[in-house]
Amino acid sequence: MISSADTILEYPMVDKDPVARWTVGRVTLAGDAAHPMYPRGSNGAVQALIDVRTLADQLASSADPVAALKAYESARLEPAARVVRTNREHPPDFINIRVEELTGDRPFANLDDFITQDELRALSESYKRAAGFAIAAVAR
Numbered sequence: 001m002i003s004s005a006d007t008i009l010e011y012p013m014v015d016k017d018p019v020a021r022w023t024v025g026r027v028t029l030a031g032d033a034a035h036p037m038y039p040r041g042s043n044g045a046v047q048a049l050i051d052v053r054t055l056a057d058q059l060a061s062s063a064d065p066v067a068a069l070k071a072y073e074s075a076r077l078e079p080a081a082r083v084v085r086t087n088r089e090h091p092p093d094f095i096n097i098r099v100e101e102l103t104g105d106r107p108f109a110n111l112d113d114f115i116t117q118d119e120l121r122a123l124s125e126s127y128k129r130a131a132g133f134a135i136a137a138v139a140r
């Protein structure tokens with residue numbers, strides 16, 4: 001099992017504790033500037049894209065840009081912080097880690113002898129839900 005201590009030691013430059021706010025007046029943060037995270041499973045770039053889509057939506061739908069920046073922060077700060085924390089304990093390649101454990105990191109002929117397709121799918125879906133890119137979350 002990977003621990004947060006292992007992760008922080010391994011990637012001291014890219015994983016930072018979530019901060020309490022991103023917006024000050026007419027300035028806000030997005031992407032890595034707002035929430036640098038453990039880089040796995042395309043989460044860094046995807047979270048930056050979700051940020052800018054949310055920010056663009058807020059700016060387009062509000063006559064007050066300062067209020068739009070605050071609304072963007074309210075929508076995105078906690079979900080992004082949750083991904084930072086999740087990546088420390090259950091990273092998206094947790095599947096690889098689990099398979100390595102189950103197989104004893106030895107060659108195998110058939111993965112189904114160790115874990116079912118349903119279990120693999122459940123592990124993957126659980127991370128997608130936490131990261132905000134499950135199909136249900138992005139479809140619109």
Ligand SMILES: Cc1cc2nc3c(=O)[nH]c(=O)nc-3n(C[C@H](O)[C@H](O)[C@H](O)COP(=O)(O)OP(=O)(O)OC[C@H]3O[C@@H](n4cnc5c(N)ncnc54)[C@H](O)[C@@H]3O)c2cc1C
Nearest residue numbers: 014030031032033034037039040041042043044045046048
């Ligand atoms: C080793 C590593 C592997 C990664 N692997 C993946 C991966 O597989 N998948 C994934 O999705 N993400 C990965 N990431 C994370 C991903 O690269 C970032 O999350 C993503 O690039 C963040 O985008 P951004 O636009 O916020 O920041 P950046 O991509 O860092 O863009 C910021 C830009 O601002 C510029 N800039 C900085 N200061 C100034 C200034 N004063 N004036 C003008 N310009 C400035 C920089 O030059 C840069 O071009 C990885 C990161 C690392 C470090």
